[in-house]
Amino acid sequence: MPIRILVVDDDAVACEFLQEALRRAGYDVEAHTSAQEVLKEDLSRYDLAISDIRMPDMDGLQLLRRLHEKCPTLPVILMTAFGSLESTMEALQLGAWDYISKPFSPEAIRTMVKKVLGMRELQRHRNSGKPAEKEEPRLIGSSATMVEFYKQLVRVADAWASVLIEGESGTGKELTARSLHQLSSRRDKPFVVVHCGAIPDTLLESELFGYDKGAFTGADTSHRGLLESAEGGTIFLDEITEMSTALQAKLLRFMQNGEIRHLGGHGIQQIQVRVVAAANRKIDEEVAHERFRADLLYRFVVRLHMPPLREHKEDIPQLMESLLKKMGYPTVRISDEAMECLMAYDWPGNVRELGNVLHQTLLLSPFLVILPEHLPERMRSTKNGKEITDANLTPLEDAERGQILQALKTTEWNQSRAAALLGIDRKTLRTKIQRYGFVREGFP
Incomplete structure (x- = not known):
């Protein structure tokens, strides 16, 4: 069944122009020169309405209000020769x-x-889909790098030993x-998060x-600390390198003997809490510059390094699938060409940047299939300055590169067929494409 479009413009020539432009694309177009006439129509018959703003009997903004009252789900595009920031915002x-x-040109409309019909379809898919069940946040990835990291986590998870998690911003330390x-x-005990960089040191x-009550001005009642709140569980000190060396000394005493004393108090309490901390700065350099106490660093029995995304790019498809489900877009697909761009990018902001890019793309280009042109500009340069040349390859790698390129050309860059052809x-094929710097446009 063809898509039906309703056009409203008091200029008959403009109506004819739109009818011709849109019918060439296979749409069924019905035009009216009066907004009042349109309101008598059965609007549920249409998939989209296009209206001019400046019209004599009823302007486009008034018509937009009335259309929304009669048919709230009907998408509307407004046209004007007198565009301004104010009118755009109001529309x-x-x-x-x-x-x-x-x-505007026929191609532009x-x-x-x-685009608008794609947005409507995406919204329908999102609204008709079952709401995603709330899941506990979890690490995603099945690459060798991440599997090795999981093994380290499992080995130390049940111990009381304190752990320092190191890694770049956005890798998933929390x-x-x-x-x-x-x-x-x-797991059934408290998990308390403290963002050290977000709280003034005195506080x-x-x-x-x-x-204790009266410890300082404004301390009208006694206050239980976060360490006490985490009794029997885990306290997570994020950005621990932002903590002053004076406070680091007090934390060191607690980690040595498990004792705490309230500010303004004299009593000592013994508590058992597992301390896990995260550092997004190079902590050994912080120690060398005397901004972090070496004796406190040595209280962390285990140091885990969170791998940056660029070291396990083969997990990007799995991460994208998980993020799309989490955002409520399980039916959105990423084209092979767009995935190549994502795989070739170095991701300085890691998984956090990946989520940001996906969110931005869905907002600005809400289509069921994400193409390279929908991605931010920095993603589209898939070579990323790292193209592999023949001179850098061993004879075996050069032979493999030639085979893969031939398979891609034979299948016209259909990656499923190329992978089947190569066995x-x-x-694995996507990883090889990224490894050898293949770019579809770059080959005949």
């Missing part, structure tokens, strides 16, 4: 799905219509700390250790 705030300034807690026998001490799976 979008009133619920217009898009806005185009006159004059066809592209916009395709998620690792939660995984350690969930894998341990303490951080009282928050960690608690205080490998698609994930």
Whole structure:
């Protein structure tokens, strides 16, 4: 059944132009020169409405309101020759799905219509899908790098030994700390997160250790500290390198003997809490510059290094699938070409940047299939300055590169068929494409 589009413009020539442009793309187009006439129509018959803003009997913004009252799900595109920031904002705030300034080419309106219909389809899929069940956050990835990391987690999870998690920003250090807690026998006990970099140092001490009534101005009641709140469980100290050396000394005493004393108090309490901390700075350099106490560093029995995303790019397809489900878009697919761009990028912001890119892409280009042109500009340069040349390869690698390239050319870059032809799976093929710097546009 063809898609039906309703066009409203008091200019008959403009109506004819739109009918011709959109019918060439296979749409069924019905045009009206009066907004009042349109309101008499059965709007449920249409998939999309396109209306001018400046019309004599009723302007496009008034019509937009009335259309929304009669048929809230009907997407509307507004057109005007008098575009301004104010009119654009008003149109979008009133619920217009898009806005185009006159004059425009037939191709421009066809592209916009395709985009809006894609947005509508995506919204329908999202609304009709079952809401995702709330799951505990978990680490994603099945690469050799991540499997080795999981083995380290399992080995230390149930011990009381303190753990320092090192890694770049966005790699998932807090998620690792939660995984350690969930894998341990303490999973039913508290897991308390302290963002050391977000709390002023003077306040951080009282928050960690608690205080007695009258300890300082404003201390009208006694306050239980976060260490006490985590009794029997795990306390996670994020960005521990932001903690002052004076407070580090007090934390060191607690880690040595498990004793805490409230600010302004004299009594000593003995508690058992597992300390897990994260550092996004190079902690050995911090020690060398005397910004972090060496004796406190040595209290951390285990040091785990969280691998950056660039070291396990083969997990990107799995990560994207998980993120799409989490965001409520399980039916959205990433094209092979877009995946190549993602695999070739170095991801300085790691998994956090991956989530940000996906969220941005879905907001600005909400289609059921994500293509390379929907990705941010920095993603599209798939070579990323790292193309592998013949001179860098061993004879065996050169032969493998030639075979893979020939298979890709034979199958016209259909990766499923190319992988079958080569006798490998698609994930391995994608890794090889990234390894050898293949770019589809770069080969005949």
